[in-house]
Amino acid sequence: MPSETAATRRSFLTRGALGLAVTAATAAAASTANANALNPLAAPERADPSGDFAGKVVAITGGNSGIGAATAQAFAMAGAKVVITARRDALGKEVEAEIRAKGGEVTWMVTDVRDPAQVEAFVAATVSTYGRLDVLFNNAGIFMTPALIEDIPVENFEDMMRTNTNGVFYGMKYAIPVMKAQGNGVIVNMASVAAHRSYPNTAHYNASKHAVAGLTKAGAQLAKDNIRVVSISPFAVDTPMLRESFDHQGFTYEAAAPGFVTPRIMDPHEMAEGVMFLASDAATAFNGMDLDATGGQLA
Structure with missing residues (x-):
């Protein structure tokens, strides 16, 4: 039976899962070529107190690394008051310090989303600190x-579901009453390309993300309460864990880069922009749906 190692969702891009990879060099070259509309703009470096999310309160789970950290920074730079949570305290404090150094307003706290009581406390602390969500x-x-x-150990399947699916459910469960009481709100759930594709050796991950898509669709009914529920599905996003995964497996990325529809990995800030769009007043018609942020892999 193969050993199991916990990692972030971006390590999904492994030899067995997709058989595709891209080089750090390719990604770096792409990120500097903004003449191409498929390449990302640079992330803002200073908070704008009068930005698009000025006065808004944003809570983010898994906010201490990768997409979560990039999204926390993006919201804070756009004027939001941000509360981030995750399990690893040291990383969370680093993200908090970085955002504050750029003029953003952010609060960090430790939460294990597998525990409903801790998620409830996270939501309650956000409302206690800032008055709303x-x-x-x-x-x-x-x-x-x-x-x-x-070959998947039962305990690993259960941990996957408790984290990726139950954690989303708990967040929705405890945020919805707050949003109903205040008269509005937006919930954005993290799905994945694995919510739409079936990979035979990542059944536990596939199942967890298909369930997130189902929870998102069910949440559409909250529109009558002026609450929207949406999700976003990344494909391959450049994070420390993705690079560590590739290094561990000894990948050479150059040959695989052309296998992507958009032949580079995505930047976490691009995913943050997608989340911010879904949460914005420009996305009022988006409800109960998933945003394809795969660069065309689901086309």
């Missing part, structure tokens, strides 16, 4: 080394 980004998640169904 305008946006919840259910981003926390894990990934484990690919294995066939019969």
Whole structure:
């Protein structure tokens, strides 16, 4: 039975899962070529107190790394008051300090989304600190080394579901009453390309993300309460864990880069921009749906 190693969702891009990879060099070259509309703009470096999310309160789970950290910074730079949470305290404090150094308003706290009481406390602390909750980004998640169904340890399947799916459910469960009481709100859930594709050796991850898509669709009914529930599905996003995963497996990325529809990995800030769009007043018609942020992989 293969050993299982917890990692973030971005380590989904492994030899067994997709068989595709891109080089750090390719990504770096792409990120500097903004003449191409498929390449990302630079992330803002200073907070704008009068930005698009001025006065809004945003809570983010899994906010201490990767997409969560980038999204926390993006909201804070746009004037939001941000509360971030995750399990790893040291990383969370680093993200908090970085955002504050750029003039953003942010609060960090430790939460294990597998525990409903801790998620309830996180939501309550956000409201206690800032008086409301305008946006919840259910981003926390894990990934484990690919294995066939019969080789997945039961405890690892259960941990995957408790983190990726139950954590989203708990966030929705405790945020919805707050948003109903205040008369509005947006919940953005972290899905994945794995919410739309079936990979035989990542059944536990596939199942967890298909469930997130289902929760998102069910949440559409909250429109009558002026609450929107949406999700976003990344493909391959450049994070420390993705690079560590590639290094660990000894990948050479150059040959695989052309396999992507958009031949580079995505930047976390691009995902942050997608989340911010979904949470914005420009996205009022987006409800109960998933935003394809895969660069065309689902086309």
